[in-house]
Amino acid sequence: MSDVKVVIIDYHMSNLYSVKNACERTGVSAVAADDKNKIMNADAVILPGVGAFSDAINNLKKLDLISPIKDFVNSGRPFMGICLGMQLLFSESEEFGQTKGLALIPGRVVRFDANKNIKVPHVGWSPINRPKSGLGKWMDSPLRDVQENEYMYFVHSFYAVPENNKNVLSVTPYGESEFCSSVLSGNIFATQFHPEKSAEKGVKIYSEWLNAVRDVKGERN
Amino acid sequence: MTIRIISRLDIKGPNLVKGIHLEGLRVLGKPEDFARHYYRSGADEIMYQDVVASLYERNSLEDIITRTAKDIFIPLTVGGGLRTIEDIKKVLRAGADKVSLNTAAIKEPEIIKEASRKFGSSTIVIAIEAIKQPDGEYLAYTDNGRNYTGVEVLGWAKKCEELGAGEIFLTSVDREGTGQGFDIELVRMVSRSVSIPVIAHGGAGRLEHISDVLKDGKADAVSIASMLHYNFIKINKNFSGYEHEGNIEFLKSGRNNSRVKNTGMAQIKDYLISKGIDCRPTVNVGALKR
Numbered sequence: 001m002s003d004v005k006v007v008i009i010d011y012h013m014s015n016l017y018s019v020k021n022a023c024e025r026t027g028v029s030a031v032a033a034d035d036k037n038k039i040m041n042a043d044a045v046i047l048p049g050v051g052a053f054s055d056a057i058n059n060l061k062k063l064d065l066i067s068p069i070k071d072f073v074n075s076g077r078p079f080m081g082i083c084l085g086m087q088l089l090f091s092e093s094e095e096f097g098q099t100k101g102l103a104l105i106p107g108r109v110v111r112f113d114a115n116k117n118i119k120v121p122h123v124g125w126s127p128i129n130r131p132k133s134g135l136g137k138w139m140d141s142p143l144r145d146v147q148e149n150e151y152m153y154f155v156h157s158f159y160a161v162p163e164n165n166k167n168v169l170s171v172t173p174y175g176e177s178e179f180c181s182s183v184l185s186g187n188i189f190a191t192q193f194h195p196e197k198s199a200e201k202g203v204k205i206y207s208e209w210l211n212a213v214r215d216v217k218g219e220r221n
Numbered sequence: 222m223t224i225r226i227i228s229r230l231d232i233k234g235p236n237l238v239k240g241i242h243l244e245g246l247r248v249l250g251k252p253e254d255f256a257r258h259y260y261r262s263g264a265d266e267i268m269y270q271d272v273v274a275s276l277y278e279r280n281s282l283e284d285i286i287t288r289t290a291k292d293i294f295i296p297l298t299v300g301g302g303l304r305t306i307e308d309i310k311k312v313l314r315a316g317a318d319k320v321s322l323n324t325a326a327i328k329e330p331e332i333i334k335e336a337s338r339k340f341g342s343s344t345i346v347i348a349i350e351a352i353k354q355p356d357g358e359y360l361a362y363t364d365n366g367r368n369y370t371g372v373e374v375l376g377w378a379k380k381c382e383e384l385g386a387g388e389i390f391l392t393s394v395d396r397e398g399t400g401q402g403f404d405i406e407l408v409r410m411v412s413r414s415v416s417i418p419v420i421a422h423g424g425a426g427r428l429e430h431i432s433d434v435l436k437d438g439k440a441d442a443v444s445i446a447s448m449l450h451y452n453f454i455k456i457n458k459n460f461s462g463y464e465h466e467g468n469i470e471f472l473k474s475g476r477n478n479s480r481v482k483n484t485g486m487a488q489i490k491d492y493l494i495s496k497g498i499d500c501r502p503t504v505n506v507g508a509l510k511r
């Protein structure tokens with residue numbers, strides 16, 4: 001039933017069931033793979049992930065997937081990062097000192113400070129909003145069908161701080177401040193929240209992203 | 222801070238059951254029917270607890286997980302009888318998002334470290350079954366509050382956090398199924414002492430109980446069973462497929478549990494919002510029912 005080849009990168013850092021299931025719900029049977037040829041031949045790639053940043057980078061290195069991921073992104077085809085898969089796209093993380101990331105988007109990944117107002121990890125549903133500076137991009141992104149202030153499901157202790165404000169697609173309040181909850185940078189779309197765990201609105205994000213994947217494929221052919 | 226409402230479903234074999242003080246189980250229906258209903262009505266998460274830890278029936282639990290996970294796009298936590306890393310892997314592969322450990326963690330705390338390292342802290346929930354002792358001390362039990370361990374609750378909760386647990390699922394066995402309200406003292410004691418989220422469970426009978434444990438008990442999430450189950454039973458008339466599972470006369474009679482006030486997810490959320498408690502509203506969910 002699949003008209004596009006979507007690969008979920010399996011670098012042994014997370015349960016891929018729900019990501020696969022969300023794709024299936026929108027009519028796309030995505031394939032999990034840790035093989036660079038499969039990744040390079042895909043129409044679109046999803047990088048999921050939960051767990052530690054440094055473990056993730058080490059696994060990607062062991063599987064020899066760092067350059068294939070970068071090459072794929074540079075080819076201009078649609079690429080989606082989820083949760084840790086979003087954080088890995090940045091230059092570096094402050095977890096365990098400093099760990100270098102994939103550096104596809106300039107910026108750093110930092111930890112929430114636990115205090116009396118917030119618990120760490122941040123687990124649960126929080127709203128996503130447009131940043132003041134990025135009004136135009138929402139409607140051109142997979143979020144276009146999501147209302148302002150819609151609640152999405154988050155599980156994380158770290159969050160990304162993009163160097164360039166124009167990469168920030170949405171922000172989310174936590175405690176006294178807000179953090180970047182999704183980014184858009186060229187062909188990269190990435191979310192700190194889990195759209196596959198954010199009920200029907202989250203599934204809708206997958207379906208919008210997969211529609212864009214079809215469009216891009218159509219243009220290429 | 223947004224709080225969560227978690228629908229807890231106790232499972233025995235293929236059935237959803239419910240007891241009092243975790244005992245005296247009654248068959249209520251098919252877990253996946255209830256889970257689907259709670260998902261559609263705006264539950265923030267679903268929790269499945271295999272109450273008989275039926276290791277010999279594991280395949281049936283895994284089938285239930287897979288059937289459920291296919292239709293619900295919110296987090297699903299599964300607990301009960303998970304002893305090893307391999308057991309955890311199996312339920313995650315079947316479609317669970319998180320696992321809940323109790324006995325295995327108390328027997329061998331290092332499994333928390335190993336499992337959180339392997340699957341991510343956010344995947345590992347530690348269930349603590351607390352019983353208040355005559356001297357006021359809270360002790361952790363296992364096997365649905367039947368087995369004494371001598372482990373003191375607060376110290377154990379802190380240790381779980383230290384070892385990498387992502388959340389604490391805190392049951393007051395004394396209150397469980399009674400509808401008398403949460404043990405606020407217990408919840409507050411644990412929630413204030415750890416920085417990971419604490420889910421309060423056991424005792425919800427009225428809407429005020431839920432707001433009390435969030436405001437006074439400082440819970441980060443609340444787990445509800447009876448209040449929601451008995452509400453759905455009134456709607457759900459699908460008794461097929463589990464007649465062989467013992468006595469369902471109670472179900473067919475359409476009676477309620479008199480200890481709890483039946484309520485729907487939307488009523489709970491609306492009530493909490495009216496009390497100034499931040500939670501994900503249900504209005505946005507219902508619109509997309511299929």
